[in-house]
Amino acid sequence: MNENVKAPKTLTPEPKSFIGLPVCTNWAELRADAVLFGVPHGKPYFEKNFPNDQSRAPFALRSASDRIVVGADSVNMDYSRSPSLSKGITLIDGGDIALEEGKLDQHYSQAEDAVRYALKNNIMPISIGGDDGVTNPVLRGLDVCENITLIQIDAHLDWKDERFGEYDGYSSPMRRASELSQIKDIHQIGIRSFGSSTEKELKIAKDWGAQIHLARDIHKYGIESVIAKLPKGGQFFITLDVDGLDPSVMPGTVALAPGGLFWWHIVELFDALSQKGSILGLNVVEMSPKNDLNQISMIGVGRLILGIVLQEIVKKMK
Numbered sequence: 001m002n003e004n005v006k007a008p009k010t011l012t013p014e015p016k017s018f019i020g021l022p023v024c025t026n027w028a029e030l031r032a033d034a035v036l037f038g039v040p041h042g043k044p045y046f047e048k049n050f051p052n053d054q055s056r057a058p059f060a061l062r063s064a065s066d067r068i069v070v071g072a073d074s075v076n077m078d079y080s081r082s083p084s085l086s087k088g089i090t091l092i093d094g095g096d097i098a099l100e101e102g103k104l105d106q107h108y109s110q111a112e113d114a115v116r117y118a119l120k121n122n123i124m125p126i127s128i129g130g131d132d133g134v135t136n137p138v139l140r141g142l143d144v145c146e147n148i149t150l151i152q153i154d155a156h157l158d159w160k161d162e163r164f165g166e167y168d169g170y171s172s173p174m175r176r177a178s179e180l181s182q183i184k185d186i187h188q189i190g191i192r193s194f195g196s197s198t199e200k201e202l203k204i205a206k207d208w209g210a211q212i213h214l215a216r217d218i219h220k221y222g223i224e225s226v227i228a229k230l231p232k233g234g235q236f237f238i239t240l241d242v243d244g245l246d247p248s249v250m251p252g253t254v255a256l257a258p259g260g261l262f263w264w265h266i267v268e269l270f271d272a273l274s275q276k277g278s279i280l281g282l283n284v285v286e287m288s289p290k291n292d293l294n295q296i297s298m299i300g301v302g303r304l305i306l307g308i309v310l311q312e313i314v315k316k317m318k
């Protein structure tokens with residue numbers, strides 16, 4: 001277990017905090033049940049691709065605040081008051097991880113520090129990318145915990161060892177995860193696309209024991225077929241690449257692939273994780289504001305975040 005726990009340096013959230021939450025950029029003073037923070041920059045494969053549109057996602061998500069929840073109360077206010085943010089739950093906007101002098105290594109290590117610092121202090125980390133490269137440091141920061149079941153929602157397998165010499169890019173997060181001692185098992189949910197693995201990597205993933213749940217099977221047999229395979233009493237960490245969802249649900253992404261998960265699939269999956277065990281935290285990546293449609297992807301992601309935080313923390317308070 002890593003004992004080297006440091007608070008990250010973060011910047012004031014722009015244009016305003018997520019759903020009007022209180023802001024804390026000095027994490028040494030952070031007291032909360034959960035903290036949301038941006039990690040705008042994944043390591044690019046080519047310099048010309050930096051920065052990318054995904055790096056604007058924390059800004060775009062916060063910009064959609066007024067359409068995510070009203071009065072920071074219940075997400076489902078029209079038909080259910082509970083769970084509710086007014087029940088003494090502290091969710092804080094922790095700002096964005098800084099990018100000092102363009103140093104991506106430092107950006108990554110601060111993202112790692114942020115996750116580690118939050119977990120060590122019993123605060124649920126909610127990291128907002130950035131492209132899927134961001135997932136690499138986020139998962140490394142989980143090393144203050146053990147026996148984690150990693151839940152990856154994604155159209156892509158992401159088991160490439162490296163691409164263009166980069167080992168920490170957006171095609172490698174599951175490969176890097178498989179090397180971490182804190183990751184006990186991996187469930188890959190919504191898989192249906194191409195580009196982040198070949199037959200060789202697929203074999204490596206299967207040999208390692210990754211459980212691959214194809215989107216096609218989920219539509220055929222229901223999300224219950226996935227839920228049945230998740231460990232009871234599991235300690236789950238969710239990494240959500242929004243391209244795992246169907247483009248009709250989440251158009252605001254880059255690597256669109258037909259046939260993805262629908263809204264209620266993901267809601268039921270998250271509810272089941274909370275019922276079966278505990279959710280350590282959430283990482284959301286690959287949101288692309290320029291491809292979004294009337295902010296629907298940002299609204300969806302915002303509501304998923306609140307759903308998880310509220311459900312999980314209300315459960316702990318009982």
Ligand SMILES: [Mn+2]
Nearest residue numbers: 155156241243
């Ligand atoms: Mn993907």
